[in-house]
Amino acid sequence: MDDAHRASVKARGTPIVKSVARTCQTLVYFDEVRRPLSVVEVSKELGYPQSSTSALLKSLVELGFLTHDAKRKSYFPTERVPLLGSWMNPDLFGEGIIQRLLKAISERTRHVVVLATKNGDDAEYVHLIRPKKSPIHHISLGTRRPLGISGLGRVLMSRFSDEEVCRLLRRINAYRAPDEPAVDVKAFVASLAQTRAKGYYLSTDQVVKGAGLISMPFPSHQSSRLFAVGVGAPTDVILRSENEIVNIMREEIVRNLGKKGHDPRVYGSSGSRLS
Numbered sequence: 001m002d003d004a005h006r007a008s009v010k011a012r013g014t015p016i017v018k019s020v021a022r023t024c025q026t027l028v029y030f031d032e033v034r035r036p037l038s039v040v041e042v043s044k045e046l047g048y049p050q051s052s053t054s055a056l057l058k059s060l061v062e063l064g065f066l067t068h069d070a071k072r073k074s075y076f077p078t079e080r081v082p083l084l085g086s087w088m089n090p091d092l093f094g095e096g097i098i099q100r101l102l103k104a105i106s107e108r109t110r111h112v113v114v115l116a117t118k119n120g121d122d123a124e125y126v127h128l129i130r131p132k133k134s135p136i137h138h139i140s141l142g143t144r145r146p147l148g149i150s151g152l153g154r155v156l157m158s159r160f161s162d163e164e165v166c167r168l169l170r171r172i173n174a175y176r177a178p179d180e181p182a183v184d185v186k187a188f189v190a191s192l193a194q195t196r197a198k199g200y201y202l203s204t205d206q207v208v209k210g211a212g213l214i215s216m217p218f219p220s221h222q223s224s225r226l227f228a229v230g231v232g233a234p235t236d237v238i239l240r241s242e243n244e245i246v247n248i249m250r251e252e253i254v255r256n257l258g259k260k261g262h263d264p265r266v267y268g269s270s271g272s273r274l275s
Helices: 003-012 018-033 039-046 050-062 090-094 097-109 151-157 162-175 185-198 235-240 242-260
Strands: 066-069 074-077 112-119 122-129 144-146 201-204 211-217 227-234
Touching: 018 039, 018 050, 018 074, 039 050, 050 066, 050 074, 097 112, 097 122, 097 227, 097 242, 112 151, 122 151, 144 151, 151 185, 151 201, 151 211, 151 227, 162 185, 201 235, 211 235, 211 242, 227 235, 227 242, 235 242
Parallel strands: none
Antiparallel strands: 066 074, 112 122, 112 227, 122 144, 201 211, 211 227
């Protein structure tokens, strides 16, 4: 969980059980770095007391979610972790289709690639591939961005009707934090027509100055949930390579997900209902 996510949770006043948050954040961190970690590394990165971190990791070992290498003094997830959610979306995650798709896009563009889904009023980052030399570090697993002010949120919203989008944005405006600006509902809905026509959305300098993101939705037939993929890079790179990146994203989506007759360049209201 990055600083922006912590601040967002705090601003909403959402009650979070500390032990649950620490457990989830620890597993997400393992997923992000993808290597064994020591107590000290987890404690330092996530800001937990070292004694509490040690107790947490030992508990996860006892529960079967982590293994412990006593010689190297390190911990690593067991196969039980990825198996937890594999039953929910077998078409997407069961055979590694999504992982192959994101990896292919990242390898061809040499940029950060993130997978997002709608979670309440936010776009939540649920999978991430970050090349070793990428200068983009503000994107992390578990990050949640408001649907109305993020590129990935915008393409997720583009799959709904204007009426549904208006209803959602009015609710977001009503419950936003005091220091958060209201979304201009009329302007937002009007701009969605262009996003739907292009099939993607390019945003620059929105979250971090000097960084940009090209966001594109997945074909609607793939899941009951909506997903979107984003490619992040410095603003000048995004603007200079827009067409190349968009073409790569479309090609890989067709190659990996487009076998059932949907062209991912054609987007409109999916007929889904906001949850």
